[in-house]
Amino acid sequence: MAVNTPPRLGFEYAPAPEATDHFQLAGVYKLFLDGEFVAPASEQHLATINPATEETLAEVSVANEADVDRAVKAARKAFATWSKLPGSTRARYLFRISRIIQERARELAIVESMDGGKPIKESRDVDIPIAAAHFHYYAGWADKLEWAFPNRKASPIGVAGQIIPWNFPLLMLAWKIAPALACGNTVVLKPARTTPLTALLFAQICQQAELPPGVVNIVTGISSTGAAMVAHPDIDKIAFTGSTDVGKYIMRTTAGTRKRLTLELGGKSANIVFDDAPLDQAVEGIINGIFFNQGHVCCAGSRLLVQESIAAPFLDKLRARMARLRVGNPLDKNTDIGAINSADQLQTIKEYVESGITEGAEIFQPPCELPKRGFWFPPTVFSNVSQSHRIAREEIFGPVLSTLTFRTPEEAVAKANNTPYGLAAGIWTDKGSQILWMAQHLNAGVVWANTYNRFDPTSPFGGYKESGFGREGGWHGLHPYLELH
Amino acid sequence: MSAVRSTPPKAPELDIRKTYKLYIDGKFVRTESGRTYQVAGGRVNAPRGSRKDVRNAVAAARKAFDGWSGRTAYNRGQVIYRIAEMLDARRGEFVSLLGKGPAAEREVDQAVDSLVWYAGWCDKLHAVAGTVNPVAGPYFNFTFPEPTGVVGLIAPEEPALLGLVRHLAPALCGGNVIVALVSESQPLAGLVFGEALATSDVPAGVVNLVSGSHSELLAILAGHMDVNAIDVAACNDSEVKQVQLLAEANVKRIVRSDGTHSLEAITSLMEMKTVWHPIGH
Known part of the structure; x- marks a missing residue:
């Protein structure tokens, strides 16, 4: 199935970089x-x-x-x-x-x-x-x-x-x-x-x-x-x-x-979207879950589990949102996705993405111009991912999301927990009892319900x-x- | 010439000896290895559990985990209290296995006390070890303990009963399932404790008791990928090191509790889960 490429935005932001002249680094x-x-x-x-x-x-x-x-x-x-x-x-x-x-x-x-x-x-x-x-x-x-x-x-x-x-x-x-x-x-x-x-x-x-x-x-x-x-x-x-x-x-x-x-x-945290979730809000949460800090986040929501009945429209929304992410100068106040931390990490990410393609998953990357110098990787989502794929099992630590589907809450829990990791999980649904049932059954130290990647000194974190x-x-x-x- | 007898003929002066068995998945089983070793001054053959017995025990424990951890705290407390009742009811047998006399009586008393103390913690530990966290944003955020999963327990050589019970009770209290290696040199009290468990509404597989050579079985438990935590209280330093070296394979939690009654004895075998939800309308 061909993936629809959303149109590019018709306007550009003027650059808005932070000034760096008010402090001096030592040599x-x-x-x-x-x-x-x-x-x-x-x-x-x-x-x-x-x-x-x-x-x-x-x-x-x-x-x-x-x-x-x-x-x-x-x-x-x-x-x-x-x-x-x-x-x-x-x-x-x-x-x-x-x-x-x-x-x-x-x-x-x-x-x-x-x-x-x-x-x-x-x-x-x-x-x-x-x-x-x-x-x-x-x-x-x-x-x-x-x-x-x-x-x-x-x-x-x-x-x-x-x-x-x-x-x-x-x-x-x-x-x-x-x-x-x-x-x-x-x-x-x-x-x-x-x-x-x-x-x-x-x-x-x-x-x-x-x-x-x-x-x-x-x-x-x-x-x-x-x-x-x-x-x-x-x-x-x-x-x-x-x-x-x-x-x-x-x-x-x-x-x-x-x-x-x-x-x-490490982690391979599942971000789980039910068919009754507020979808636009969930899309923002998924985006934040995997693209925050270029996906260099131990608790990144790197596995999207979406209920089968809404998988196609949800992925369309997600791809459309991804096309509006701004990749570029980390010092620019409008930048959503900055640089990959190192050449080594960029290489790791590229290898994983290659394995995803080789193993048969379907890749989507929005058209985006990456700077010539530096280490960059475009936001990436895979669909048609199976649980045995490396991109569904191993921590990539980059802006790469793997999508799987489920039908029932029990299946969602079984898939979410099917990993040696247990750091975090996300739940998106309007139903309170379902949130608490899911939160109870997910093997994860942090469970974000209808939100993701929130941190606070008063809130314990660990796996x-x-x-x-x-x-x-x-x-x-x-x-x-x-x-x- | 048939006289009806009201009593059986007088038996010869021989006691009826018990066959001691492993307790795995709610059943009393001989070791699959067919091996035994002599204990109690050579009078008794105890089963010498094998690698396969330990693995069967872990599989039984894992199968029992969802059910046991899913019980209400109130129910778990009642079941653990019931173990205390059954232990107390079998006091005579345990006292005699522990060598009779006041010290043996005291050990059974303390084992009963330990079970009663932890039974009462089941529905209170969340209130003491859980928190509601005032995060700086419009979110409701709370943290509560959950059981770690399958716990491997190396019971001390002695006290043979109390040493097992006071390490087992806090693990059970938190909702874990257990594979315990009972005292190697004095395994009988530990194995018979299985009979108290089996009559206490403890679901099959929640506690599994294996006797045998600790040096043989320790590595199997410590290296098992479906064991989540090991209580090495009874291990010497070189055994602890052996467990630590094997535990990394699946990042096992290693606990060295000293058997004193404490909340940490329970929570050290628990994971803290934090849940966030936005507040809004």
Whole structure:
């Protein structure tokens, strides 16, 4: 069956890029150890580039084992005093940090978009404000732990090693650092190789906030930097967000040690549309579910399950909406889909899309002009997808949606749960009892009903099954950073 | 010359010994392997469960999961309370299996107490471990615990009954289904506990009890792709490491509870689910 191509829009928006002249990036960034920026013992650096232009933004340090060890020693030393501070004092530091993030929000948003490729409207309206909100939220818990756990004594764990991904750099940093510090732990954090800059700006923010040295240490680097953290004997806990493969590697590597783990791993989340759903609203939700942040989202709604009776008209609406998405300059305020984070990730996406075509699924991509330089991929939807296709089973981490159909709610649940993952799910229906029945039966840590991809510091986030364990956010997000007696 | 006897002829002075069996899928079965090992000073043959027995137990548990986790919390609480009743009713047999005397009596008392304590948690843990989250937007958002699924439990060598019960009860309370390796050196109390379960309205497959060599069966349980969590409370450090190495295959949750009564003993075998819905009209 030929797919109808919706007509292109008859008007263009004038470019509306953010100005970048109100802040200055350093040419070379050192490591942030014990409250100071210090040169790496490795004497190695790597370039971090703008994936939209392939231009180098800055050089950052590559931390080796010796550097990680210095960071852990600083964190251990700081733990002795930080963990003994009154909770109310720790709270004040975190409130300060939250405020400084708000004050420097635009700078952080622009750097986030330049370093990672995400549209400025997302970094400006989602990443940075929620990062600030996380510090504000956990600041308030710091002096209320005896209220959080009545009849128990809660004590911090020690030094936390935190490894974060490239899709929400500052936000993931906030998810990790805010609860750890509130509970009295100290941290060594490694940002992702391709998106280290906002973590380094955060290091400056720690200095501005006069956070005691060693409480936060930032080690930029490559996968061996993370491996050195996972192997370090004086790290008490590893908190990791990233791929399921690396999560499993961390489980293996820490076997036989007393290290605690929280893992927030991959997903292949189903976004389920029933025939009674408000269809236009559902289309917006599906679009947001898969194209938000170029689909570089662990909880992306990457499998669309649509009830068979409305599949054809629904896909027409979806394709029409996709044709109106603006792909391009991440710094342009009108951009919907920015740059793919790296050349490697672009290659992965291309391979998956190739496999979808080879395995017999039907592809649709709206006509769209992609910039000549940089890493880009058009919004893509597959129909006629079967459950055995790789594009229905494996995490693509790109703007690629796989469509399957179902007839009954039971079939929808069976298909949605037919995956080793269990991070998130979406439900679109007008029927309240059906929402609750579905929410009960879906094996997923987060269920969005008649909405998708909402995040809030008060709301716990984390997966079932191979999507990992432990929760970040809310009261539940305190547990991974505390020992209860 | 037929005199009707009112009583059977006096039996010779020999006791009637029980054949101890595995408890899998609600049935008392011999190990498929046909193997036994001697316990209780060599007087008794206990079944030496095999890889296939463990796999059958996991399959039975998975089949029972939807039904058990779908029960109302009130009903689960009543069933667990019923286990306490049945255990208490069989007190004599357990006391004698545990070596008689005050220590054995105390162990049975504590096992009964543990079941009663967790029975009462079933319909309360959501109120304490669940939350309503005031998100910054027009959404109703709440978080509640759900069972992890199939839980593998390595029961400690001793106390043979209490060690099993106080790890099993919190897992059951949360709605999980269980495959337990009972005490290897003293398996009888654990196996007979199956008789209390079988008469307590616990659906078939919800609890499965296997005796045998822990070093042989541990790896099978820890590496099984349909086991969601392992309670390694009774394992030594090298066994824990073995479990951890195998657990990564399907990201199993590994729990090291110490058997003390706590809410965390329940929630550590549960997943937190968060649901969002817009508010509007």
